[in-house]
Amino acid sequence: MERSRPFVIMSAAMSIDGKIATKNGDSKLSSKQDLVRLHRMRANVDAILVGKNTVEVDDPLLTVRYTKGKNPVRIILDSKAQIKPRSKILKTAHIIPTIIAVSKNAPKKNLARLDKYPVEVMVIGDNKIDLRKLLVVLKKRGIKTVLAEGGGTMNWEMVNRRLVDRLVITVTPYLVGGADAITLVEGTGFAKIQNAVKLKLRNVSRQKNELVLYYS
Numbered sequence: 645m646e647r648s649r650p651f652v653i654m655s656a657a658m659s660i661d662g663k664i665a666t667k668n669g670d671s672k673l674s675s676k677q678d679l680v681r682l683h684r685m686r687a688n689v690d691a692i693l694v695g696k697n698t699v700e701v702d703d704p705l706l707t708v709r710y711t712k713g714k715n716p717v718r719i720i721l722d723s724k725a726q727i728k729p730r731s732k733i734l735k736t737a738h739i740i741p742t743i744i745a746v747s748k749n750a751p752k753k754n755l756a757r758l759d760k761y762p763v764e765v766m767v768i769g770d771n772k773i774d775l776r777k778l779l780v781v782l783k784k785r786g787i788k789t790v791l792a793e794g795g796g797t798m799n800w801e802m803v804n805r806r807l808v809d810r811l812v813i814t815v816t817p818y819l820v821g822g823a824d825a826i827t828l829v830e831g832t833g834f835a836k837i838q839n840a841v842k843l844k845l846r847n848v849s850r851q852k853n854e855l856v857l858y859y860s
């Protein structure tokens with residue numbers, strides 16, 4: 645039976661100690677070689693999904709640049725429609741299809757600001773975006789594969805709702821530290837290992853000082 649939602653690949657680069665950014669939000673962990681690998685992965689999916697904080701901190705483009713290929717649709721989880729007009733995502737929305745997922749509680753003022761941009765605003769969920777619902781809607785639109793590129797808060801919501809089909813993690817050669825630095829999976833976490841999400845290690849590849857781990 646065909647599943648009602650897209651296949652979800654969760655992707656991130658983390659330090660040896662499991663951080664995906666420093667305490668100041670610096671997340672440039674991947675080597676050039678790893679970025680090429682990431683962009684190949686981007687070129688093979690229908691959509692990229694990230695949380696609002698990642699857009700705020702990284703100001704990403706979320707395009708395919710280090711290899712040839714088609715840009716996936718960009719989807720931002722932005723409950724309160726707070727994305728900044730000066731963000732690269734909004735500035736490039738006329739060239740790359742972009743969806744801003746907001747909740748029913750998004751302030752009208754912020755939604756009106758988005759009117760000026762050629763983005764699609766999807767209203768899903770009351771406070772936080774209802775991820776499962778969002779994925780079902782995306783599947784109905786023909787989006788079959790989604791690359792979830794973080795950050796840690798969004799990763800927790802995906803993990804907690806058992807929405808991750810494949811996990812691709814690059815272990816980069818850094819020890820970052822910092823109790824407040826964002827880790828791969830944030831949120832409230834599971835209290836017992838018995839309830840934690842358990843995956844199988846399917847493949848490991850080494851790129852000089854990095855390891856790329858494939859779980860499903």
Ligand SMILES: NC(=O)c1ccc[n+]([C@@H]2O[C@H](COP(=O)([O-])OP(=O)(O)OC[C@H]3O[C@@H](n4cnc5c(N)ncnc54)[C@H](O)[C@@H]3O)[C@@H](O)[C@H]2O)c1
Nearest residue numbers: 656657664665671695696697698773794795796797798801
């Ligand atoms: N190294 C990496 O691979 C990597 C990847 C992505 C992000 N990062 C880093 O992670 C940090 C940001 O991570 P973060 O955890 O603060 O935030 P995040 O990017 O996961 O964004 C979380 C925000 O998204 C919004 N949101 C709406 N609906 C949601 C839902 N259903 N589930 C989750 N969030 C929802 C909320 O405003 C929430 O606060 C940045 O420093 C960024 O540089 C690193």
Ligand SMILES: Nc1nc(=O)c(N)c(NC[C@H](O)[C@H](O)[C@H](O)COP(=O)(O)O)[nH]1
Nearest residue numbers: 656657671673674702704705706707793
């Ligand atoms: N694999 C990976 N390695 C990293 O070192 C890193 N920082 C990310 N982070 C994913 C997140 O979505 C970032 O915001 C984008 O990687 C930036 O995307 P652009 O280059 O602007 O397209 N992912």
